[in-house]
Amino acid sequence: MPEVSEITGTMTPTWCPGCGNYNMQKALAEVLAESGIRFEDYVMVWGIGCHGNGADFYRSQGFHGLHGRALPLATGIALSNPDLKVIVEMGDGDGYGIGGNHFIHSVRRNIDMVAIFHNNQIYGLTTGQASPTSEQFMKTPSTPGGVVEEPVNPVGVAVAQGATFVARGFAGDLEHLKDLYRQALAHEGFALVDVYQPCVTWNKVNTFKWFRDRVYKLEELKGYDPTDRTQAFDVSMSTFHELTCAPDECKIPIGVFYREEDSFTYQDGLPQLDRPMWKHAETPRDISAAVAAYE
Numbered sequence: 001m002p003e004v005s006e007i008t009g010t011m012t013p014t015w016c017p018g019c020g021n022y023n024m025q026k027a028l029a030e031v032l033a034e035s036g037i038r039f040e041d042y043v044m045v046w047g048i049g050c051h052g053n054g055a056d057f058y059r060s061q062g063f064h065g066l067h068g069r070a071l072p073l074a075t076g077i078a079l080s081n082p083d084l085k086v087i088v089e090m091g092d093g094d095g096y097g098i099g100g101n102h103f104i105h106s107v108r109r110n111i112d113m114v115a116i117f118h119n120n121q122i123y124g125l126t127t128g129q130a131s132p133t134s135e136q137f138m139k140t141p142s143t144p145g146g147v148v149e150e151p152v153n154p155v156g157v158a159v160a161q162g163a164t165f166v167a168r169g170f171a172g173d174l175e176h177l178k179d180l181y182r183q184a185l186a187h188e189g190f191a192l193v194d195v196y197q198p199c200v201t202w203n204k205v206n207t208f209k210w211f212r213d214r215v216y217k218l219e220e221l222k223g224y225d226p227t228d229r230t231q232a233f234d235v236s237m238s239t240f241h242e243l244t245c246a247p248d249e250c251k252i253p254i255g256v257f258y259r260e261e262d263s264f265t266y267q268d269g270l271p272q273l274d275r276p277m278w279k280h281a282e283t284p285r286d287i288s289a290a291v292a293a294y295e
């Protein structure tokens with residue numbers, strides 16, 4: 001079993017003191033370490049943003065892609081080598097904004113990978129502009145009069161689009177987050193873990209305390225069935241609330257919203273992707289009959 005320090009490497013993260021990214025890294029590194037996964041068996045892909053700087057703070061095989069393009073990169077990796085566990089890390093601006101199209105299509109393709117979103121509801125790296133998940137009416141340097149439009153509801157979109165594993169975590173609850181990561185890593189298919197990750201420097205509204213006052217666990221919700229897609233969608237809609245609403249008026253569910261066992265993955269539909277590309281060269285298929293048909 002690898003040590004946690006073998007997963008994270010020796011670089012000291014440069015995130016602001018108190019940033020939610022620290023706990024997200026701790027949770028993932030500890031879960032990967034306890035799983036016993038070997039260095040050569042997984043690959044990580046990052047988008048651009050504060051979260052993306054994690055590319056320097058893991059000692060994994062990986063690819064630090066363009067802003068918004070982590071999912072297509074991860075798709076290429078997952079399809080070319082089914083033996084690899086693919087873990088993607090994105091930001092809310094990164095993956096739900098500029099990369100939103102890739103998000104929808106990765107979900108519906110059910111490509112086997114884990115997609116972790118650092119949802120701080122702000123553009124952290126570029127100094128606090130509004131993101132696609134910023135609360136409506138929130139004032140930021142790019143929206144001095146307040147955000148006009150409704151935020152993206154990533155959990156609701158994923159559930160509606162046929163996702164086979166949808167979870168939401170909170171960076172302030174390490175053990176709960178670790179449990180979600182364990183389940184996502186064990187899932188076969190596209191596993192979304194949207195994580196509320198307070199940005200302590202630029203988002204002065206959605207703070208650790210703000211979330212602690214509001215989050216509740218779905219597993220403690222009486223009668224909640226995470227295999228019921230309609231119920232999952234219904235609960236995902238309860239996340240929307242007014243910027244100023246009091247803790248007892250708006251509660252935010254975290255946990256597994258939806259899961260489907262034995263789902264049909266994109267890889268299942270393409271049996272020729274049963275092994276890494278390089279192994280195809282080792283045991284070439286006989287295509288002479290196909291070639292002969294065109295001669």
Ligand SMILES: Cc1ncc(C[n+]2csc(CCOP(=O)(O)OP(=O)(O)O)c2C)c(N)n1
Binds near residue numbers: 094123
């Ligand atoms: C194509 C492109 N557009 C814009 C940028 C500038 N840019 C870099 S990071 C970023 C926003 C990051 O916000 P988010 O994805 O939420 O990540 P965070 O920093 O909050 O972790 C932007 C707009 C870029 N690098 N590439």
Ligand code: SF4
Binds near residue numbers: 020198
């Ligand atoms: S700007 Fe925000 S998201 Fe970025 S490192 Fe600092 S606290 Fe974290």
Ligand SMILES: [Mg+2]
Binds near residue numbers: 092120121123124
């Ligand atoms: Mg962000």
